Amino acid sequence: MPRVKASEYTAKKILATYTNTKFSGIGVRENDQKFSIPSGKKYVVKVDDGSKRRMKRGLVNVDVSAVSAKKFVEALKKKRFSKFYIEPFVEHNIEDEQYISIDRVREGYTVMYSKSGGINIEDSKDSLVTFTAPKAADLVSSLIKKTDLSEKFVRGLVEYFDNEHISFLEINPFVVKGNKVYALDLAVERDSAADFFVSPDWQDPSTSSGQASLEVEGPKQKVQALAETTPASLSLEVINKDANVFMLLSGGGASLVLADAAHHKKHPEVLANYGEYSGNPTREVVREYAGIILDMALRSKAKKKAIVIAGGVANFTDILQTFSGIVDALEPRATKLKQQKIKVYVRRGGPNEEAGREMLKKFLESRGLLGSIGGSKIPLTKVMDQAIDYVT
């Protein structure tokens, strides 16, 4: 279900197999990858890391020689970009640029189409034709009827959209020359839950987790990497690394409630992070996840700090197991946490909750870290109030 962004290189390479066209694009993925661009032609060179608005950000060069293309890539590498896409330039008039997007929706497929495509498409909203087709066959016939796309291209595109479990696709712009369709750009979001069923070529290292990122490996990236090793759910967003309250929250819904509570207590600035773990992760995974957040807490420059370990009443996540993982992470850091006078506030329920809370309580008391600890009888958001009171 998680929709992930694909690189233009991969999206186009796989599309070519459906539209039966020759694919002449070059994808540069690694910093030391040797690549050669055949001379005698003109090219388009782009940064290809899953991000968009590249033209406006100066990350695209159009109609350049092979030599210039290579120079452009080297220049961008100095700016710490590392993934690029190069393809032969297609001569055309700007007026001929068209726009199309297809979105998978509950009712079928929603198409947006405009004969006035291009980077300024948002100024041409009046030219937009929108329709929803319930089934693939309807989509094919509607696209043939209502757009300038050739039948061959339409059939290939729809088959690509379904077979490769694509959730969203945008071609802006494309041009039609004779009976050939040229997609000058291609943005694809695909359903990563379908990895098993689709082409293995989608596993493109340039867009791991679909997030375009220039960042060095920070806590969020660490958690993303950890999430890929387990069927459980893990996420982490860093709001302010030098804030006061660090959260280890369980469950998507409950974590929103707890985070919202800080927001509403008129002290949203104390929140350092948002994120959650759920789906009965193993003790080891919880240990790793908790460790990443505890390290963040120790590094924070705030004077007064608190850790909130909270969630609702779990259906099947084992509280004893997950709390054991948290203790595993607290243990080696306990002295430092105590030195910084960090307090821990806990509210959680679920399978084996008494044993889990008892164990965690004993540990926190023995290390002088206990703020408060309770179960389902305590209102969900109370721990957040207590933690905020402590740090403000």
Add this chain to the structure above:
Amino acid sequence: MSLSLLKLRKNNHGIVVIGNYPVTQAILDYDYLQGKSEPSVKAIVTNGKKTAKYFFGDTEILIPVYSSVEKVPTKIATTITLFINLQSGRSAGASSIDALSKFKKLEGGIIFAENVPERVALEVKALADSKKAFMIGPASVGIFVPGYLKLGAIGGTLSDQIEKLATVQRGEVAVITTSGGMSNELVHSFINAKRGISFAVSAGGDRFSMLSPLDAVLAAEKDSQTKYIVYFGELGSDDEYRIRDAIKAGKIKKKLYVYIGGDISESFDEPMQFGHAKALAKTEDETAKAKRVALKKVGVQTFEKYDSFIKTVTNLKTKDMAKTSRQARGKNPQSKKIPNRKKALITSTISNVKTKETADFAEHMLAMLLGRKIKSTDTVAFIDLILKELIDHGPHVSGAVNTIISARAGKDLVSSVTSGLLTIGPRFGGALNEAAKTWFEESEVGDARDLVSKITKEKGIISGIGHRKYSKENPDPRVKKVLKMSENCKKRTYTSFALDVEDLMLTKKSSLILNIDGAIAAVMLDLLSEKEKLSKDEIETLIEAEFFNALFVIPRTIGFTAHFLDQKRIDEGLFRMPDSDVSEI
């Protein structure tokens, strides 16, 4: 798509669990605590076994297991009204489609897994719609209807959690969430406030959840037992706008109480836009705040603070009824507790087998082997005889030789005895079980003549017939003693059969006598069936477990041990085969 609470509120659901997880026990526990006379789980679809052991109360029950939906027999398939699919996201789609196609009386199903591809979820939903069945999920912890049904992990999986859940009365408030964890948190708020619920459902957080939040609200609207609707939503998606539109169109008249989580997102950076589509499309603001505002405009009571949300919804003026309807109670009184039962890692039944203080060794031994008291002194006498007869057959036989060689090589007792035991098999000492199998199975399907002609045609041998040394002219004295022990048996089915076979085989060659293995096997079978009154199934299980070979292994172990001790006394040193006795080719 029709989620009908009216249909769900009945006592005699038939549930199929696809995949095998503790959730099954939780469903059975809730059944038990509601006083149901029968468990609702009728079959499990998973690999690797034929039955699965669960508890109904404190009684162990065996639920049949099938390796695919297709294999569920008609007799069971016609009773199935619901299924819960616990398989992973990769497989859950296909097996759900199988279930929707196979079970004709199906009312609906739940998919628990996350990571079901979007396209697959839409396909399953389309099929369910065509069958007028409901589907909930993917990524759903299920639906809870107090007094009737707990289908899914919702409310818990351990017996103490289910005991708590069983205290929830049938009420007039419906609880709808997209988040699994919050569905249980909300249910517990009602438990703590001692208020009832009409039903609680977790739609799951997938983009194309098969029971959309709007579908769930409409089901609550249609449900005559529901008076108020409580809804927990999250930022993102347009689900709440669809609910707003339905209210505007007059499709929802009951009062809604709504909390939408996600105000925190105002603190995040706007993620970089991917493409122009969102900007081009006329979509509405998907923040929590915007959705609250939109719903408030149509008369929904919305809450910014979670605490006030909970306080309000657990204090509504509603009527709470007894936990179970009389109909649901069936014949059994409603229980409050699940009896104490521990899921054991290993099960053992024999260590409690008690024999009289005066019981002798043979009786004691047989009681342990069979796991029960021995009924007849004839059986004991027989065991006593064969134990003595089989202790040793001299130092020439393979097993003894192995033991002797090991002892002389300086090995310890256990190693040397084990070395001897390891020769026991199809050619030495191990024919007892095969002979028992032959007498038992062949006497069922025909007479001695049938067996002999079958073997002759196949050019095979019969275990229990034939000996290298003994023959018709030179009979094995042990065999005579053994056969005498069957004289007290009235029917003597197996011994007669074996002797008939011997008569026929002797006409071919004089060495084809009923040997000691065949004799012991035959007499033992007669004693077990006539004197100990074992059923045919029980005897078959003994044969499958190699019981008859144990009758050789046990006494012969004594013999090998004796040879070991003997060799240690004699102490001749390491044995080496004389060169002249080995032919190397």
